[in-house]
Amino acid sequence: MKNVYIIGVGLIGGSLAMDLKSSNTQIQVFGIDSNASHLEEALSLGIIDATAEHSDLDKADLVILAIPVDKALVELPKVLDAISDETLVIDVGSTKLPICNVVSNHDKRRNFLATHPIAGTEFSGPKAAIHNLFQNKTNIICEVEKTAFKLQEEALQLFSDLGMRIRYMNPEAHDKHIAYVSHLSHISSFMLGKTVIEKEKNERDIFDMAGSGFESTVRLAKSSPAMWTPIFKQNKANVIETLDEYIQNLKHFKQLMESDDFDEIYNDMENTNHIKEILKGIA
Amino acid sequence: MKNVYIIGVGLIGGSLAMDLKSSNTQIQVFGIDSNASHLEEALSLGIIDATAEHSDLDKADLVILAIPVDKALVELPKVLDAISDETLVIDVGSTKLPICNVVSNHDKRRNFLATHPIAGTEFSGPKAAIHNLFQNKTNIICEVEKTAFKLQEEALQLFSDLGMRIRYMNPEAHDKHIAYVSHLSHISSFMLGKTVIEKEKNERDIFDMAGSGFESTVRLAKSSPAMWTPIFKQNKANVIETLDEYIQNLKHFKQLMESDDFDEIYNDMENTNHIKEILKGIA
Numbered sequence: 001m002k003n004v005y006i007i008g009v010g011l012i013g014g015s016l017a018m019d020l021k022s023s024n025t026q027i028q029v030f031g032i033d034s035n036a037s038h039l040e041e042a043l044s045l046g047i048i049d050a051t052a053e054h055s056d057l058d059k060a061d062l063v064i065l066a067i068p069v070d071k072a073l074v075e076l077p078k079v080l081d082a083i084s085d086e087t088l089v090i091d092v093g094s095t096k097l098p099i100c101n102v103v104s105n106h107d108k109r110r111n112f113l114a115t116h117p118i119a120g121t122e123f124s125g126p127k128a129a130i131h132n133l134f135q136n137k138t139n140i141i142c143e144v145e146k147t148a149f150k151l152q153e154e155a156l157q158l159f160s161d162l163g164m165r166i167r168y169m170n171p172e173a174h175d176k177h178i179a180y181v182s183h184l185s186h187i188s189s190f191m192l193g194k195t196v197i198e199k200e201k202n203e204r205d206i207f208d209m210a211g212s213g214f215e216s217t218v219r220l221a222k223s224s225p226a227m228w229t230p231i232f233k234q235n236k237a238n239v240i241e242t243l244d245e246y247i248q249n250l251k252h253f254k255q256l257m258e259s260d261d262f263d264e265i266y267n268d269m270e271n272t273n274h275i276k277e278i279l280k281g282i283a
Numbered sequence: 284m285k286n287v288y289i290i291g292v293g294l295i296g297g298s299l300a301m302d303l304k305s306s307n308t309q310i311q312v313f314g315i316d317s318n319a320s321h322l323e324e325a326l327s328l329g330i331i332d333a334t335a336e337h338s339d340l341d342k343a344d345l346v347i348l349a350i351p352v353d354k355a356l357v358e359l360p361k362v363l364d365a366i367s368d369e370t371l372v373i374d375v376g377s378t379k380l381p382i383c384n385v386v387s388n389h390d391k392r393r394n395f396l397a398t399h400p401i402a403g404t405e406f407s408g409p410k411a412a413i414h415n416l417f418q419n420k421t422n423i424i425c426e427v428e429k430t431a432f433k434l435q436e437e438a439l440q441l442f443s444d445l446g447m448r449i450r451y452m453n454p455e456a457h458d459k460h461i462a463y464v465s466h467l468s469h470i471s472s473f474m475l476g477k478t479v480i481e482k483e484k485n486e487r488d489i490f491d492m493a494g495s496g497f498e499s500t501v502r503l504a505k506s507s508p509a510m511w512t513p514i515f516k517q518n519k520a521n522v523i524e525t526l527d528e529y530i531q532n533l534k535h536f537k538q539l540m541e542s543d544d545f546d547e548i549y550n551d552m553e554n555t556n557h558i559k560e561i562l563k564g565i566a
Binding site for chain 2: 118119120121122137138140167177178180181182184185186187188189190191192193194195196197198199200205206207208209210211212213214215216217218219220221222223225226228229230232233236239240242243244245246247249250251253254257258260262265266267268269270271272273274275276278279
């Protein structure tokens, strides 16, 4: 693997580029991005070695597609059209069914591997890229059987070099589960931020009274709308289901408060404390 | 200030004890706790120098009340009954109106200062105590004018030694604002944890797919029900109001999704991104 093309040199694409370059000095990383200033930034930060065009993709050993999930649906078929028979193409999006479906009948389906590295921060763009972002993180791979065996092997070696553990899942299951543990968290955080901002017109008061607890709960509300809007759109049915259940639980909590049933509120919280054990081991 | 009595040697009481001892080697810290094993733990961890009884409180220069807010309402009048005329008594609870009200007519009201240090973690008990927890954190002081001037001065020196900045506020305003930036965050986090646990019976799946985003948003769901149930109870009206607004915002978001109004979802998130600027400076 020598020529790596990163389409989308943001947080994920940029971090992958950095780790790939430091794991193997033979690798040349080329950046492609519709945002010219991001591309320049990535170049001056040393994240990529050079910029490139779509017409260069026939020289790629590996293409990583790290752009918002709506754009990825348009881009992936074009990328597959442009590559050689030996090229591995990986996407890293947070929804997996739409992208698997869009190329299900593509001639080069076997060159593509659908993945979702569970890693990131609330920041975006090349400046947000960090070393070792993927160390000890999970990478979920969907429809592995549809990727050529040799390219599966290359991809697994790559993820292993990045320090990732692998889980295999079908895209339907991925999209359903991820709605709970990722997409819903983002909505709950965004709406918490919105509720507080609406109420506290005097921002100085928020700042002064907010502690690390609020900061932690509202952290994801800093995330990029350009990235998250298409995720919610593509995973609409699952997200609405989780949101429904979340709203029901909040309403129930409110009803318990209104009826002064604080014993039940105590029990509810105590049962949920169990999340401690579940989360043990997450960095 | 030589004899300090900490009632409740948990996360907050224990952390205060540690910082007081290291800021002034003259200080002797005595612990009082209804939980005998916590008391023993605090002693063996060196957080307190000795255990004590309520009958010893007449020897106290400073008493810090760091117990759940329901217990504090019962305990504070008894503490004021037991102390000398020169003793400063501080509470650190997350609700301020009930505690201010309960001693408003007490003979020793001027010995008491109502405070809320905005500091903590999701853990509890003496083992959770940490050094420098209060450094650069805000301490909200209520009804400062009702405390004897000399004791105000002592308290301010103490908070300054701990590295805290001070904000003065009336207890009504405190309880209203803190419902938004602290109490609501806890409920949103607890209900997120509940929703995910209910859905994902196979805990292995949660663990494998949950990333740092979920971990951050659900962190407060590890908090102690014994501490939080009485806070919600005492701040019922304000908390219900915040919860109402939060539920409305979530419902609105769901309606936008159902009607495929993803432009408005984008706008909603973009406006909320503003939380970045607001939170700058929170550790």
